[in-house]
Amino acid sequence: MDSIIFLRAFLKNWREVGSPFQTSNHAARKVCDFIDFQKAKTIVEIGPGLGNLTRELLKRLAPDSRLILFEINEDLCAHLRVEDPRVAVFNRSGFDIDSVLDKEADCVISEIPIATMSPSALAGFYSAVKRVLRAGGSCIQLQLSLISHRELKRLFRDVEVFFTFLNVPPIFIYRCSD
Template identity: 30%
Template sequence: MSLLAERAEFMLRFLEEPAKIGSITPSSLFLTRKMLAGLPWERMETIVELGAGTGVFTKYMVEHKPEFCQALIIEQNYEMREKLRRRYPGFYYGAKAEDVSVLLQYFALPKADCVISGLPFAAFSRAQQHQVLLAVSQSLQPDGRFVAFQYSLQLKSVLKKYFREVKVAFMPLNFPPAFIYYCKK
């Protein structure tokens, strides 16, 4: 899929369900690299992506994960999920982020070394935020990582309830500019 077609599809899905998609455009390559480049890819056996959208992070995962690493991709939008399933048939797929720990068990996958998130937490109720973050925490290995981006700093205090370490970075080369949360269980 061309970059233009990907952006057009993302905008269409945003216009259909703005609270679920959370942005008018996919994440930039700059944001993707800053979020994911420092992860210990060579040691990852299981990785989860929440809110995969058109697959910007998924593509990076494919290019950097070891061959033995298994991936669970969560995308609530059916059309986007099915396109990703066709593009990356070797991965496992699900629709609801709050079901991530159940899906790992269902597919007989070990707990995740890392969960990557593109979910629009700012559009979620507090209860939904806690439900998803509890599921993420339960799905991670003891030293597992959670990496997410948001367009504000409002999630930081919530993340501190679930992770022993929360660091924040800023990426201005994204539309809109984004904050990246690096968390350790």
């Protein structure tokens, strides 16, 4: 049922959703392996879709930590309502992240389709992300191609790229920090 809901959202607005498929459980676990859940008190997920990665994050999230979700798509956002006091859901663009948070995120995970953004929009988005990251915080970006690699290297001091075939389609995972 989830896959049909997600596919409908993609067909309605493919630029906003980015892929007809959700992040796989394997890719979600791989992303979570990059996060120190003992230290992370605030994790932000932008573009969670129907929450495949969200569910893995919640399995590992400490009881006194919080997970903040930004999903612009109303249909997908309606399915993200979770009865968990650690979770806050915003039906807003990830571009608005700095109107909700201020230098308090340990990790920002973005699943939005950055390859469809102009360089100026991409720079604006990551400027907002950087404004909410604590010192030593990181940004993890899931992406279907390497098209944005050069731009991410320009915006962040350290950019590592990982790849997994165990996602449909296969996916690149960028881990970025300053």
